[in-house]
Structures are given as C-alpha cells and as structure tokens.
Amino acid sequence: MDVNLVLRSTRVITPEGTRAASVAVAGEKIAAVLPYDTEVPAGARFEDFGDQVVLPGLVDTHVHVNDPGRSEWEGFWTATRAAAAGGITTLLDMPLNSLPPTTTVDNLRTKQDVARPKAHVDTGFWGGALPANVKDLRPLHDAGVFGFKCFLSPSGVEEFPELDQEQLARSLAEIAGFGGLLIVHAEDPHQLAAAPQESGPKYADFLASRPRDAENTAIENLIAQARRLNARVHVLHLSSSDALPLIAAAKAEGVRLTVESCPHFLTLTAEEVPDGATEFKCCPPIREAANQDALWQGLADGTIDCIVSDHSPCTTDLKTPDFASAWGGISSLQLGLPAIWTEARKRGHSLEDVVRWMSAAPARLAGLDRKGAIEAGRDADFAVLAPDETFTVDPARLHHRNQVTAYAGKTLHGVVTSTWLRGERIVENGTLAAPTGRLLERNN
16 A cells, blocks of 8 residues: 555544544545554654544535526535535535536536536536426436436426426436436425415415425325336435325335435524524425424434535525515535534434434435545545534635525534545635545446
C-alpha cells in the first residue's frame, strides 16, 4: 500500500461499529482501517482528531440546485459549498427548478457543463419523467442519470408537469424494462383538490390543504403499480406516518420499495410554526409532533430507509407571508447532520444510526458503491464531527445562496470541523478549499 495519509481518532464509525482506529488512505481511496496505534508510514501525512468522531462523508440524494435558469435561487457553487460545510461529500441534483430541466440528454449535458467547474463535492444527477418524454428515459439512463423523478400532483413549475396514473404506468414500465429506478413525489391530486384551500398566513390552513390522505393514497397506488410491474420505486420525502403500515407490508411482501424522510419532518413540528412563517412551508408539509414520533419509529424499525435534505431554496421575496402563494421548500443543506443528530441523541439513537440513515442508505439507494462507508476500497470521503459542541444557527453564516432557513435561531448539537473528499481536506473550521468535486454517473 502506498499510504500517503493517515487519519486517527478514538471514534471512527465503520460498518462494524465505532472504534478507535487509524484510517490509511492511498491516493483517493481508503486503503485500510487499522488499529489505533498503528505506526504511521514514513512520508505519510498524519492527522490526529483526538476524540472527535470520523464519519463517512454524507450522501444527500435529494438536492434542488436550480442551476442553470434559476441560479438566483441556488447554484452549484453555493449549494456544494453548503454541502461540504455540512459534512456532505456527495449529492444528487434533482431534475426540476433548473431551466432546462433534466429531461433529455441534451439538457443533462447543459447542466453538467454548468456544474463541472463549480462543484465542491462529488455531484450526480437525476433525470425527470414527464408525460411526453418516455422516449428520452432510456437515453438518459444510458447517459448516466441515477434514476428518474416524477410528480403525481403539480410540481409548482410549469415545465415539469405531473404524471397521471396511466402516464405513471407507461413511464414505470419503460424504466422497469431497463432496470432503472423511479423516485416519486407521492401526493394524490384528487385528495389535494378535495381539501380546503384557504389563502392567508395561518399555518393550520396550509396544513389542512395538504392532508395525510393525499400521501397515503398516492403511495398505495404507487405500490400497486410497482407490484404489477416488478418495478423499483422510491418514495420521496415521506411526511405522513399513516402510510408506514402500508409501506412495511409492501416491503414484507417483496415489493421493490424504498422510502426517505427529511430533517424538517423529523426535527420540526406543526405546533411550533408561527403564522406567516413561510420559511417552514414545504410540500408535503411539516406535520404534528405525534406524527413525527411515528416517523422516528419508522426509522428505528427500518420502514424508512434514509434521511436526505430535500433542500429546495428560493429567493427571499418568494417566501411571502401567505402560505398559499409562498414557494414551498426548506433550505437545510448545510444543517441536516446537526439537526438530525440533535434530535436523534434526545431519542436515544447513536451516531452509527445517523451514519446509516444519512450516508450508507442513500449511497445504496443510488448505487454509489464507492461512497457511504469507512472501509477499504471506498473513496476517502470523511466528515469530522465534534458531536457534543453546540452552535446557534445564524442564517448569515450559511453558504446557501439565500439565507432563508426554518432553523434560524435554533441551537444544534454537532459541529463539523473538517470535511475530506477523496483524500483531500475541502473544509477546515468553516474555511473551504477550491472546488475539486467530480461529476458522477450511474455505475461509473
């Protein structure tokens, strides 16, 4: 082994558990996880992190970067800096809110060209499934997208229309035919249309407009389609805990189903959202504390597979005080790890659990077999965390392009002191290096 770097800590989180170890790095790869007091090879760089925890770099498979086209909302430069500062070393960009959307190979190439010089972390791309682009799905798959996103209700942008049940079946059959993955914003449009739609600043009115039944019905229909076609599907941003028994039963039956939730559903509650505070608006919505408790149980028992950000930013002016008209999206890319760790530790979960939910499982979802664990052969991607240190969220200190966040003023546990990408330190105590992220393609 031509080891050029050794990272040492009394707490290194590996697939076998947390232990005192020295992690040997050769070039961009982890060469070995060695006993703590292993002698450092001559000429190798040595970093001793004491009792700080060395985690595998986090993998966030649900990020809206919006670049190009709506780069005033967010861009690859700012989004990937925020990711790196938060311990995320790999992200996958969603196909919508950019112009053009990632719905053809040409549009994918446009986005890749924009991202390439700006990426501070490794970055891949989802494709989009629209009513009229079934012919583009296989070419996008062959071009390296990690799967395809669709909506079952309006997306909020006219260039990315939703699929009805017939269109869903057609797209899903095509994707299943080449072994692809469909990731789904699962809210049923008929349930949404039947719900009361009140404008104004009251969060209770907005919550009533996005009922749990909209998620439950959409997920039930999706499971039926996946079962019929033996297709692989993934439920995005699960908010309704009522759907958990349905999901658990489908998994037990062998339906090829995975599920994610997000920091805002697991750390924020409807009861705490002030009227007019549309920085808390997202779709599906933040629900009640009892619902949150059930989501945590779903994580604990494996019904929910992973936690990802659904970072969906916008400019400040789009967060009007009217919940009906304000843009729906939570900005949290830099804060996901401390937000989840703050809540997880209160609920008796370990950092090993957090790593499983926020690194290993998202990497597995996307087929990123070089990411998601500290073990020989993986990319040398690390986040170093001071888990007992706290900080109060100051939006002005975030790297997001627009400093709008539902976490403003919250005190969180867990400070990321450094982030490493393929054996190079890209963040140290909040200072970022020049961008060295690479563009990723499926199975490449």
